[in-house]
Amino acid sequence: MNTPALPSSPSSDAPAAPSLLGGERITLDIHDLAFGGEGVGRHGDLVVFVPYTCPGERVEAKVVSVQKRFARAVLARVVRPAPERVDPPCTYFGECGGCQYQHLTYDAQVRWKHKQVADLFERIGGFEGKVVRPVIPCPAPYHYRNRILVRSQWNRPARKLDLGYMRDDCGLVCGIEGCEIAEPALNEALREWRRNPPPKGGLKTTLRIPAEGWEVPEHSFFQNNFHALPALLDATRAFLADAGSRHLVDAYCGVGFFGIELAKAVESVVGIELDAPAIRAARRNAQSHGAHNAEFVAGDTERLLPGVLRRLDASQATVLVDPPRVGCRPPVIELLRRVQPRQVLYVSCHPATLARDLKDLCAGGRFVLNAVQPVDMFPQTQHVECVADVRLVPPEMALARGDMGLAG
Numbered sequence: 001m002n003t004p005a006l007p008s009s010p011s012s013d014a015p016a017a018p019s020l021l022g023g024e025r026i027t028l029d030i031h032d033l034a035f036g037g038e039g040v041g042r043h044g045d046l047v048v049f050v051p052y053t054c055p056g057e058r059v060e061a062k063v064v065s066v067q068k069r070f071a072r073a074v075l076a077r078v079v080r081p082a083p084e085r086v087d088p089p090c091t092y093f094g095e096c097g098g099c100q101y102q103h104l105t106y107d108a109q110v111r112w113k114h115k116q117v118a119d120l121f122e123r124i125g126g127f128e129g130k131v132v133r134p135v136i137p138c139p140a141p142y143h144y145r146n147r148i149l150v151r152s153q154w155n156r157p158a159r160k161l162d163l164g165y166m167r168d169d170c171g172l173v174c175g176i177e178g179c180e181i182a183e184p185a186l187n188e189a190l191r192e193w194r195r196n197p198p199p200k201g202g203l204k205t206t207l208r209i210p211a212e213g214w215e216v217p218e219h220s221f222f223q224n225n226f227h228a229l230p231a232l233l234d235a236t237r238a239f240l241a242d243a244g245s246r247h248l249v250d251a252y253c254g255v256g257f258f259g260i261e262l263a264k265a266v267e268s269v270v271g272i273e274l275d276a277p278a279i280r281a282a283r284r285n286a287q288s289h290g291a292h293n294a295e296f297v298a299g300d301t302e303r304l305l306p307g308v309l310r311r312l313d314a315s316q317a318t319v320l321v322d323p324p325r326v327g328c329r330p331p332v333i334e335l336l337r338r339v340q341p342r343q344v345l346y347v348s349c350h351p352a353t354l355a356r357d358l359k360d361l362c363a364g365g366r367f368v369l370n371a372v373q374p375v376d377m378f379p380q381t382q383h384v385e386c387v388a389d390v391r392l393v394p395p396e397m398a399l400a401r402g403d404m405g406l407a408g
Contacts, residue, residue: 020046024063027079030055035116035352037100037382038072045229048073052094052103054082055112082167084108089142090180097168099181099380106141110134110376113384117351117374125355125369132372136235140227141379145182146209147224150193154201159200163194181380185209214255215284217277221254225377232385233261235373236320236345239389240265243343245318249308251301256282258320258347260291266318269294270308272301302331315392318343327353333360340366344390349377351386358388368393 012303020026028041030053039053041061047070050061058080061073078085088094088102101109118129138144153162153173164176177194178187189207198205206218209226217221219220223229236258246267250259253271255278263269263286271294273279282296297304309317319341321328327350336344344361348354353373361367370389377385 015303019067021064022063022065025060025076026063026073027058028073029058030082032337033112033116035120035382043354045069046071050075051100053078054085054108056082056106057085077355092165092174092176093180095167096165096174096176098165098179100382102180102380106137106379109379111255113374113376117372117384117386120351121355121358121372123355124352125359127355127358127369131369131372132212135374135376135384136228136231138225138228138376138379143183144225144227145179145186146377147222147228148179148182148186148190148207150176150190150205150207152198152201152203152205161197161408163197183209213288214257215281215288216255217281220278220281222257223377228375228377228385232347232375232377232387233258235375236347236387237262237265239345239371239373239387240318240343243318243389243391245316245342247312247317249305249312249317249319249341250319251305251319252323253282253296254322256285256291256294256296258322259294259296260286260289263289263291263294267293268312270312271296272299272304272308274300275297289307298374304337305335308337309341314339314341317341318345320345320347322347325350325353327357330360333357336361337366340392344388346388346390347385348388349383349385351384354386354388360388366393367391 026043028043028048028050030039030041032040033055033297034040034049038049038051041048041050044227049070050059052075054175055061056234057078058077059075060077062076063073065072084105085103086105089103093099093102101148118132121127121132150164151160151166151173155162160171162173162175164174167174178190186207186209207242211222236329238264247260248262248266248269250271253259253273256271259269259271268294276298279296279298286294319336358369362369370391372388374384374386
């Protein structure tokens, strides 16, 4: 679970926060929505986080834990609903834990995600919030996921096998018969899986819709939303074109999606990927898509990237990275700072780690963050995809900027 950002500490002469006890019921006015999806209220000077609430509403909440600076509570009753509150269509909303925002209108979700990303870039990265562009909404706010992970778990008290999603609050499986954010074909696959369940508990099953026109090995990554993927690609392509790079290095390229789709915008593409099955698939994908200027190399990015950029001329190259949610390892950021490509395009599904990594990349003013474009690849949930455009600053300008690279 993400830990929401805390506000600044109260001044020393502020009155002490009233004590709270677990199980106590309190009335709160919700005034913010934290990254991670929890509504934010105050009880005296104590911040209280309450999931499934909306800014602008008054709620009754039951306290479940109390820390020095904040408390957590669960929603007991909505006393005065916010105008943006809607009835969630999913029977399991609030139980399975997969969605956090079905109680909000989609317009409100998009607005709040923009504020959350901008706040994270200011607080964690030290960037100006205006560098974050408005979120591009998904054309399909429901029934968009092309991949889900379902589990089986033996329910000993009920003496039955639970089949569904793993809850994020207790480690138990929430049995589901359908998912409102999954593609219709996946829901049919889910029903078939339930009709022919696994033989025992403790098993994971991935249900997936193949990406049309792409070879994707069973354990290789592909974006989970076909509907919003064109917008993510268009934003990345526009940043690449604006930089004017002649070469693209698709680091951690997987099955080659970005490199192949962007191949027409550059003279050459080099994809680097440690996973051998993914690289073999990337080569076949390049052939089937006519990306004849793309080559794919199996190996470790940290070891291969310096040589690739020496061969291509780093001053004419863009490096695209799309790491897991944990972000780039520090040696990768140091490597980018050392090899100094013309542009870095950083695609991330976790804006907090993205802001952290870009702060390190831009430290000292050698690189500057040009823009961040969020794309809502995960409607109804706390998550949002971002692509960041980072440019190399000419040496004479970098000396003048000093450490002002963080200002954007």
